[in-house]
Amino acid sequence: MNAFLAEFGKKLADRWIATLAAPGLFFLGALVAAYRLGQTGALDVRDLQQWLSTLVTGNTSAGTVIFWSAIALALGLVLGLTAAALGQLVERLWTVPGGSSFFRRLTERRRAQWTEADGRVGAAREAAAKEQGRAAAGLQNNVRRASAALDKALADRDAISLLEPERPTWVGDRFRAADLRVLRFYDLELRSAWPRLWALVPDGLRADLATARTAYAESARLVGWGVLYAVLACRWWPALAVAAVLATAGWVRSRATAGVLADLVETAVDLHAAELAERLGVTADGTFSTDKGRTVTALLRKDTAADGS
Structure with a gap:
C-alpha cells in the first residue's frame, strides 16, 4: 500500500506540474520580462539577461536557490489555478443560453x-x-x-x-444536440439518466469519457491562459501575440474536444440505456425504445408517474 501511495503521489505531482505549474512558470518568466522591459524595450533580451545576472550574483548559495525555486513553483501553481478557474468560466460562457x-x-x-x-x-x-x-x-x-x-x-x-x-456558440449547440437527439430518439432525458449511466458504463468507455472531458477542460484552460497573457500585454506588448495564439488554439480545440465528448456520451446511451432500464426494473429485452425511455425518465425524475402518463 505504501508503494502504491508513493507512486500515486508521484503521478499526481507530475500531473500538477505538467498542467498547472509548468505553464505558470512560463507565465512567471513573461511577468519578469514585462516588469523589467516594459513596452519601449519589450524585445531587449540583452538588457534582461544583464539584469538577471546582476540579481543572481552573490545569491547562488544552496539555501537561496532552494528558497527562490520554492517561491517560483508556488507562484506557478497559483497562476495555474487562476488559469484553471478562468477556464471553468470559459466553459460556462461556451454553453450559456442566449438570454x-x-x-x-x-x-x-x-x-x-x-x-x-x-x-x-x-x-x-x-x-x-x-x-x-x-x-x-x-x-x-x-x-x-x-x-x-x-x-x-x-x-x-x-x-x-x-x-x-x-x-x-457551436460548443453549446453541440452539447444541446446530444441532449435533443437522445430525447427525440429514445424519449430519455439525458440530464436525469447520465449519473446512473456513468455508474454502468465499463471501465474502457469511462476512461475514454474522462479523457475527452479532460481534453475539453484543457481547451478552455488554454483560453484562460490567453486571458492572463492579454492582461499582461498592458505592460508588455509581446504577450498579446501569445494571448492570441493561446485563445485561438483553445477555441479550435474546443470544437474538436466537445464533439468527441458529445459523441461518447451518445455512445454510452446507445450501448447501455437498455442495461439501465433493466437495472431499474423496466424490461427492455436487450433493446431500448421510446416507451422504455419515457418510463425510465419518469422513474429517474421522481416527479411524474412511472408509466409516463
Missing part, C-alpha cells in the same frame, strides 16, 4: 447563417435526387458531382450547428 441581448444577437446571427446553409442543403439534395433519377433512366448524369456537392453543403451546415442554433 441576454448580446448572446441573443449572437444566437440570431448563427441561426440566420444556419438557415441559409440549410437552404443550400435542400437545393443540393434535390439536385442529387434528380441526377439519381436520370441515372436510373439511363440518361447522362453527374451523380458523383451532385453527391459531392451535397456532402459539402451538409458539412458547411454542420460546421455552424448540427441542429438549428439555440445557443451563442
Whole structure:
C-alpha cells in the first residue's frame, strides 16, 4: 500500500506540474520580462539577461536557490489555478443560453447563417435526387458531382450547428444536440439518466469519457491562459501575440474536444440505456425504445408517474 501511495503521489505531482505549474512558470518568466522591459524595450533580451545576472550574483548559495525555486513553483501553481478557474468560466460562457441581448444577437446571427446553409442543403439534395433519377433512366448524369456537392453543403451546415442554433456558440449547440437527439430518439432525458449511466458504463468507455472531458477542460484552460497573457500585454506588448495564439488554439480545440465528448456520451446511451432500464426494473429485452425511455425518465425524475402518463 505504501508503494502504491508513493507512486500515486508521484503521478499526481507530475500531473500538477505538467498542467498547472509548468505553464505558470512560463507565465512567471513573461511577468519578469514585462516588469523589467516594459513596452519601449519589450524585445531587449540583452538588457534582461544583464539584469538577471546582476540579481543572481552573490545569491547562488544552496539555501537561496532552494528558497527562490520554492517561491517560483508556488507562484506557478497559483497562476495555474487562476488559469484553471478562468477556464471553468470559459466553459460556462461556451454553453450559456442566449438570454441576454448580446448572446441573443449572437444566437440570431448563427441561426440566420444556419438557415441559409440549410437552404443550400435542400437545393443540393434535390439536385442529387434528380441526377439519381436520370441515372436510373439511363440518361447522362453527374451523380458523383451532385453527391459531392451535397456532402459539402451538409458539412458547411454542420460546421455552424448540427441542429438549428439555440445557443451563442457551436460548443453549446453541440452539447444541446446530444441532449435533443437522445430525447427525440429514445424519449430519455439525458440530464436525469447520465449519473446512473456513468455508474454502468465499463471501465474502457469511462476512461475514454474522462479523457475527452479532460481534453475539453484543457481547451478552455488554454483560453484562460490567453486571458492572463492579454492582461499582461498592458505592460508588455509581446504577450498579446501569445494571448492570441493561446485563445485561438483553445477555441479550435474546443470544437474538436466537445464533439468527441458529445459523441461518447451518445455512445454510452446507445450501448447501455437498455442495461439501465433493466437495472431499474423496466424490461427492455436487450433493446431500448421510446416507451422504455419515457418510463425510465419518469422513474429517474421522481416527479411524474412511472408509466409516463
